[in-house]
Amino acid sequence: MKILFAPLKGLTDAHFRSFFFRHFHGFDGAVAPFLLSSEDEALRAQREGTAGPVPLIPQLLGNRTEQLISFAGLLRDEGFDRFNLNLGCPARVVIKKSKGSALLAEPERLSSLLTELSSQSPLPFSVKTRLGYYDTNELRPQLKNWKDLPITELIIHARSAVQGYTGPVNREETLLCAREWGRPIIYNGDICDREDYDRIIALLKENLSGVMIGRGIFHNPFLAEEIKKGTSLEWAEKRERFIDFHEDISGEMRTRPKSFARLKGLWTYFSSFARIPPGELERMKRIDDPDLFCREAKGWVSANLR
Ligand SMILES: Cc1cc2nc3c(=O)[nH]c(=O)nc-3n(C[C@H](O)[C@H](O)[C@H](O)COP(=O)(O)O)c2cc1C
Known part of the structure; x- marks a missing residue:
């Protein structure tokens, strides 16, 4: 299929x-x-x-x-x-x-x-x-x-x-x-x-x-x-691979305000995967420092993907 x-x-x-x-x-x-x-x-x-x-x-x-x-x-x-x-x-x-x-x-x-x-x-x-x-x-x-x-x-x-x-x-x-x-x-x-x-x-x-x-x-x-x-992957593998993906895609997106805004937009969607509560996501979206934003996003992935 x-x-x-x-x-x-x-x-x-x-x-x-x-x-x-x-x-x-x-x-x-x-x-x-x-x-x-x-x-x-x-x-x-x-x-x-x-x-x-x-x-x-x-x-x-x-x-x-x-x-x-x-x-x-x-x-x-x-x-x-x-x-x-x-x-x-x-x-x-x-x-x-x-x-x-x-x-x-x-x-x-x-x-x-x-x-x-x-x-x-x-x-x-x-x-x-x-x-x-x-x-x-x-x-x-x-x-x-x-x-x-x-x-x-x-x-x-x-x-x-x-x-x-x-x-x-x-x-x-x-x-x-x-x-x-x-x-x-x-x-x-x-x-x-x-x-x-x-x-x-x-x-x-x-x-x-x-x-x-x-x-x-x-x-x-x-x-x-x-x-x-036909089977689910282990959470440990998913956590590691998602963090690698995020490091990769966010690398360049952190450097310009427009692309940082786009990265935040992607997180509106990825927040369900990382199980970020809506209130927390709204708070994160107000963060101006791209490195801090990415650290917080990674923190949710590390804590919740298990
Ligand atoms: C933000 C957004 C943008 C979309 N852009 C397109 C598009 O460019 N072309 C298209 O055929 N469908 C577009 N769609 C529809 C999706 O391809 C898909 O048909 C729809 O989201 C239902 O599938 P899903 O439940 O798996 O998301 C878009 C949907 C969303 C939410």
């Missing part, structure tokens, strides 16, 4: 991925956070990310065939052999422009876009989507129009767009979508431990070719490795 690393814009950029994959294993591929335009800067950032040990799939966000095709051509020139199309982003600024998950609310337009892209794109593409825009029953009827297209993979985040990132995932509807699709899908949404993973495998069975893990990497960065090994 394939395990993919989810795109998390603002968190899992090339810099983060390069350190993460140096210390944590088990992922078979990674989808990069979405790109909006064909600016050289964006391509350069993508290129940096391809050098890592985990194959990288760039993701595009758009609603115009010509623009997507032209960007796909640039990606091909950069050496990429496929891309992922974002049909799931619920951010207001994206919705306003009728991109991301907004397209799920316009089934005919979306179906035409996918049909045109399928016949004209210079690269094969996969789709990452949700179960619907307003409700989780909206994707399934649309799949009837997509299922004969050469979409290489269907990744489903088991929520509607209006749910955002909270509220219950609808695994049963995801199973029905997979049956409608007629090919195995990749499941995404709230996989934070091995029990979550086992539950998905048990429910979707042969309808599943893989899972994608997003926020679960912060809850337990060893999760993919533990799933692959």
Whole structure:
């Protein structure tokens, strides 16, 4: 079963991925956070990310065939052999422009876009989507129009767009979508431990070719490795390896105010792994001295990962 690393814009950029994959294993591929335009800067950032040990799939966000095709051509020139199309982003600024998950609310337009892209794109593409825009029953009827297209993979985040990132995932509807699709899908949404993973495998069975893990990497960065090994690693090993990772990634991030702010942002997520109480995290975020902040973070890891 394939395990993919989810795109998390603002968190899992090339810099983060390069350190993460140096210390944590088990992922078979990674989808990069979405790109909006064909600016050289964006391509350069993508290129940096391809050098890592985990194959990288760039993701595009758009609603115009010509623009997507032209960007796909640039990606091909950069050496990429496929891309992922974002049909799931619920951010207001994206919705306003009728991109991301907004397209799920316009089934005919979306179906035409996918049909045109399928016949004209210079690269094969996969789709990452949700179960619907307003409700989780909206994707399934649309799949009837997509299922004969050469979409290489269907990744489903088991929520509607209006749910955002909270509220219950609808695994049963995801199973029905997979049956409608007629090919195995990749499941995404709230996989934070091995029990979550086992539950998905048990429910979707042969309808599943893989899972994608997003926020679960912060809850337990060893999760993919533990799933692959079928067992949990010793706390002593996790403690040591996490501290090594943190030393590595924080080295450069301590040196500039902007990147120190980003490091603090990462700790909003890693705090669940290190079991830092919310009040303590808020206090830590007010620390101005990067070395003191890192010492405190390490202190929580040493004390609680056991
Ligand atoms: C901060 C943040 C940024 C995200 N950025 C992207 C993105 O660039 N592209 C995308 O397809 N999904 C994006 N997502 C959605 C995740 O890839 C994933 O589908 C979602 O978090 C559910 O999976 P999880 O429960 O495993 O985190 C983002 C989610 C979060 C919380």
